[in-house]
Amino acid sequence: MNIYPKRWQALGYLTAGAFLSPLDYFIVNMALPSIKKAFNASDHQLQMVVAIYGLTYAALVVCGGRLGELYGRKKIFTVGLYLFLLSSLACALSPDINFLIAARLFQGIGASFLAPQVLASVRVLFKSSEQPKAVSIFSSVFGLASVAGQLLGGFLLNLHWTAFSWELVFLVNVPVTLLCIVGIHFTMDNNREEQRQNIDFTGALLLVTSLMMIICPIIFGRKYDWAWWIFAILFAGILLLVVFYRYEVQSLEKKQACTDRSWSFAAASLCFMPYHHLLL
Structure with a gap:
């Protein structure tokens, strides 16, 4: 197995990018009252702001993983970052609530490209003895995001000296995505499966x-x-x-993947991340 000398730096950028996916559940939830006031939005429209993101992510996260296998994990991760960046800017510049809902849909698509590439890349970047530690670091993202999202959301919404209000919960994604785009470019190769399967x-x-x-x-x-x-x-x-x-x-490949408990736990965290928030 080839060991990548910058594998831990790459994991940092991969994890930071994947961190944005769950973060945007909690941080946007904090901004809903401000969004409602800004657009005079109904409760159903506010629910759609949250739900469309989670629905899109949950529906496409498996496809996001498969695209990484087909075209390379670095490439799809970078595409996800650019899409997340542009859709975050679109959310912050939304002229009305319907535009915001549409932008959140594309943000969910971008998020579905990010997290799957982390688990897949860990198998390639790290030797077997290092993989449990790397997976643990990735799994901790979801717990940290629930805390960071609420704290950061409350902090940003109370920055009264800026010209922005709820827009800041989306603009905060911009520097993180830019950092990850640059970092991944210099620390990771575009690895992909040699025996590729269809989506x-x-x-x-x-x-x-x-x-x-x-x-x-x-x-x-x-x-x-x-x-x-x-x-x-x-x-x-x-x-x-x-x-x-x-x-x-019925897929033999998926049955085999479920025999490894540590990987199954991380995969379950990845797939079921949207649901508890949708039920709040």
């Missing part, structure tokens, strides 16, 4: 559809007085999620 479009479609059928009724149920068809869509979404699970476990 699982069937699995992605099942996941996207099931998540939309579960999350949208939760968001809009109150608006429609929890009509019977709201529960019907929710139940159908749960059934479709079971179908997705049954479809995915």
